[in-house]
Amino acid sequence: MSRVTLSRYLIEQTRDHGTPADLRFLIEVVARACKAISHAVSKGALGGVLGNAGTDNVQGEAQKKLDVISNEILLEANEWGGHLAAMASEEMDTVYPIPGRFPKGAYMLLFDPLDGSSNIDINGSVGTIFSVLRCPDGVSEPGEADFLQPGVTQVAAGYAMYGPQTILMLTLGSGVKGFTLDRELGSFVLTHDDIRIPEQTQEFAINTSNARHWEAPVQRYVEELLAGQTGPLGKNYNMRWIAAMVGDVHRILTRGGIFMYPWDAREPNKPGKLRLMYEANPMSFIVEQAGGAATNGRQRILDIQPSSLHERVAVFLGSKAEVERITRYHLEADAAR
Numbered sequence: 001m002s003r004v005t006l007s008r009y010l011i012e013q014t015r016d017h018g019t020p021a022d023l024r025f026l027i028e029v030v031a032r033a034c035k036a037i038s039h040a041v042s043k044g045a046l047g048g049v050l051g052n053a054g055t056d057n058v059q060g061e062a063q064k065k066l067d068v069i070s071n072e073i074l075l076e077a078n079e080w081g082g083h084l085a086a087m088a089s090e091e092m093d094t095v096y097p098i099p100g101r102f103p104k105g106a107y108m109l110l111f112d113p114l115d116g117s118s119n120i121d122i123n124g125s126v127g128t129i130f131s132v133l134r135c136p137d138g139v140s141e142p143g144e145a146d147f148l149q150p151g152v153t154q155v156a157a158g159y160a161m162y163g164p165q166t167i168l169m170l171t172l173g174s175g176v177k178g179f180t181l182d183r184e185l186g187s188f189v190l191t192h193d194d195i196r197i198p199e200q201t202q203e204f205a206i207n208t209s210n211a212r213h214w215e216a217p218v219q220r221y222v223e224e225l226l227a228g229q230t231g232p233l234g235k236n237y238n239m240r241w242i243a244a245m246v247g248d249v250h251r252i253l254t255r256g257g258i259f260m261y262p263w264d265a266r267e268p269n270k271p272g273k274l275r276l277m278y279e280a281n282p283m284s285f286i287v288e289q290a291g292g293a294a295t296n297g298r299q300r301i302l303d304i305q306p307s308s309l310h311e312r313v314a315v316f317l318g319s320k321a322e323v324e325r326i327t328r329y330h331l332e333a334d335a336a337r
Contacts, residue, residue: 006031006168006179006188019172022105026083026132027156030109031168031188033077034128034160035181037070037114041126041162064120067091070113070128084109085135086142088309090278095144095309107155108133108142112278115159116244125163127246131282132156144309151281151302158286161246169195169253171289176253197292198256201319203238205248206260213265217297217329222260245274249283249317253290258318260326262297272296272314276306280313293323297330 010027013019071091078084079096082103087096090112098104111130119126132155136146158170166181168188178192204225211219228236240257242248248259261274274280284294284301294301294317301313316326 004190005185006170006190009177009179009190013172017174020106022083023107023132023156023172025081026078026105026107026109027158027170027172029077029081029083030074030111030130030158031160031179033074034166034168035186035188036073036077037066037128038160038162038166038181040069040073041066041114041120044123064114064117066120066126067114067117074109074111074113074128078109081105083107085139086147087111088144088147088277089113090275090310095142095147097141104140106135108135108147110147110277110282112275115246115279116242119242119244125161125242125244125247125250127159127161127244127250129159129246129279129282130157131277131285147277147309148306150305151276151284154281154285154302157282159246159249159282161250163247167191167250169250169286171286173289176286176290178253192254195253195290197252197287197290197319199291199320201237201252201256201258201322202235203240203251203255203257204260204322205240205242205251205257206262207241207243208239210264214262215265215297215330215333217326217333218260218262221326221329245279245283249287252287252292252318256319258316258322258326261315263314270312272312274313274315276301276304276311276313277309280315283315284317287317291320292318293320294318295323295327297327298334 010024014021014024071089080102083105084107085104087109115129116126133149135142139146156172160168168179170177176195179188180191182189224231224233225237263272280301287294296314316323
């Protein structure tokens with residue numbers, strides 16, 4: 001039996017499920033860009049791509065050379081295809097309009113070009129996260145306000161993880177499929193079909209070095225996890241922390257778990273650390289499509305109305321029963337105030 005490539009899968013989605021052809025082409029272009037980023041990442045020191053770029057992004061964070069390279073690869077790959085009206089990136093201050101010499105399309109693309117860039121110099125897992133929105137009707141030159149759509153309006157989302165294998169996880173709104181890059185063939189091949197996250201888990205991911213800065217509901221929940229079999233949850237848990245959202249979410253998709261990046265008292269005016277538009281929304285869409293759940297501790301992430309392009313948010317996502325538990329703890333604490 002012949003293997004199903006990403007291109008074949010997308011063509012079948014267009015033929016059998018009505019996926020618009022221009023969305024199909026857009027996903028293929030993003031996938032090609034991810035292959036180029038994978039190649040750049042794999043070169044490492046041999047390609048002179050390690051270390052800082054000497055610049056800061058819009059959040060004031062030092063950019064790695066590969067942050068800048070990955071951003072440029074995604075911009076250049078997607079600006080001329082005629083499928084997009086505009087793009088937005090975690091690494092850029094504002095919206096990137098499609099240059100006037102190129103045709104414009106019906107979609108808008110958001111991306112974190114290289115998630116987990118602190119892992120680059122230690123040869124750890126990194127990845128690319130992307131989200132696709134429809135451009136509002138009648139808008140030919142979309143601005144920031146046109147991107148501020150709740151996550152529930154996403155038409156597609158995915159991520160590529162650059163590890164021992166390069167893997168692309170994708171949802172078009174009807175489940176989650178996983179594709180592994182066959183480097184000899186040069187194509188992504190379907191290897192993970194109809195991914196489902198177990199409702200319960202015995203693994204959790206959080207940076208426990210920040211425990212003293214968490215809200216009481218998060219401290220309570222993690223203390224219960226650490227109490228193990230003799231605690232109120234009645235089972236032993238293992239903690240995993242990759243320090244790249246793509247890696248932690250990928251583990252959850254393949255074997256369950258909960259990922260937590262909560263509000264932190266060191267920056268009380270920020271709702272969280274992760275970016276709603278570039279990280280939380282696409283990952284929440286993927287996780288929900290795989291049977292999991294995602295909240296900010298109090299409400300479903302996909303229902304949040306964004307107020308700015310680089311808005312931050314607390315994130316709790318993964319196995320449904322665990323996400324519901326930590327969300328309930330937050331709501332109970334709020335009600336008791």
